[in-house]
Amino acid sequence: MCQSKLLLRGWVFLLVLVAGGAQAAAQPAPPGRTLLPGAARDRDTVFREKTDVVTLTVTVTDPDQRMVAELGNADFEIYEDNVRQQVEYFSDADAPASVGIIFDLSGSMAGKLEDARAALRTFVQTSHPEDDFFGIGFNRRPNLLPEFADAATLVRQLDLFGAGGNTALFDAAYLGVEKARQGRHAKRVLLVISDGEDNASRYSFGQLRQLLKEAGVQVYCVGVGVADEARRASPGRAVLDEMAKVTGGRAFFVTSAAELEEATTRIALELRRQYSIGYTPTNAERDGRWRGIKVRVSRAAPRVQIRAKAGYYALP
Secondary structure, three states, X not given: OHHHHHHHHHHHHHHHHHHHHHHHHOOOOOOOEEEOOOOOOOHHHHHHOOOOOEEEEEEEEXXXXXXXXXXXXXXXXXXXXXXXXXXXXXXXOOOOEEEEEEEEOOHHHOOOHHHHHHHHHHHHHHOOOOOEEEEEEEOOOEEEOOOOEOHHHHHHHHOOOOOOOOOOHHHHHHHHHHHHOOOOOOEEEEEEEEOOOOOOOOOXXXXXXXXXXXXXXXXXXXXXXXXXXXXXXXXXXXHHHHHHHHHOOEEEEEOOHHHHHHHHHHHHHHHOOOEEEEEOOOOOOOOOOEEEEEEEEOOOOOOOEEEOOOEEEOOO
16 A cells, blocks of 8 residues: 555656656747757846856947947857857847946035936936846945836936035945846846045955956946046046956946936947857866956957956856
8 A cells, every 4th residue: 555655656746747847848938039059948047046157248349339230159259268168058139137326426426416317317218128227326335225126216216315425436336246146137237427536435446346256247337527638547547447347348438418428328228239148168167266258259350349257256
C-alpha cells in the first residue's frame, strides 16, 4: 500500500514538471528584439538574476553625434580582456528604463534652477512612456523624493524646493546608484543635473567611482555653467566626465537655457535608441577581478563613437 502511494505521488510530481516545462517552452519572445541561440528567454532573467551572462547597453553615434541605427548583432564585436566573445543576446528595441534624477539644489545653482527645472520637464516628456522615475534633490545632504513615481509626480516634487547650502554631489549620486539598482526595468539610468562641485559629501569620489564600476547603472550628466573654455580643467567638469565615462553614459556641459534643454532632450532620445547586447564570458572564473570590455562595430565608419561600460568585476 505504501509503495503504491509513493508510486502515485511520483507520477503526479512528474506530470507537474512536464506540464510546467511545456508551458515555459511555449512562451514566445517579446516583439521588437532578437534572441540568439543560447540566450535567456526573458529580459528580466538576463539582467536581474545572478547568471554568467554579461549585458551591455551600447550607444553608437556618428561624427556629428547622431545615433547610428539599423545595426544587427553580426555588426558588433565584443572583447573581454582582449579576447573576442560570442554575442548571445541582441536587441535594438525601444525599451523603458528606471531613471533616477540627481538634481542639484545647492547655493551654486541659484539663478539656474528654473532653467534646470524646465529642461527636466522636457526630458521626462521625451522619455519612454513606461519609464519610472525617482528623484534625489541635494544640497548639503541628499533627499530622496518619490519612490519610483511617474514623471508628473517627480516634477511636482522638485518644484517645491529652492536653491541654497553646500553641495553633497557624491553622496547624492551614491544614494542614486543604490536606489536605481532596485528599479523594475532592466535598464537603469541616472541623470545628474549639477555644476559638478562637491564640498559636503561623506563619500569620496574614489568610493563613488568604485560603486559606479560595479553597479550596472548608466550615468548621464549635464554640467550647468561649466562649459566655457576657461574652465575646461575644472574639478567639477572632470568629475561629471568621469562619472559618465566609466558607465558608458555621456556628459554635456552647457551655459544657456537653450543648451540645457537641448542636452536633456538628446539624452532622452539616446536612451530610446540604444542596443542591448549580452554574452557569456569565455573566462568562466568568478575570481572577483576586473574584466575590461571593448565594443567594436565591424562595418561602421572609422570615426564612429561607441559607448558602453568599461568592464565589470567577476564576482563569485
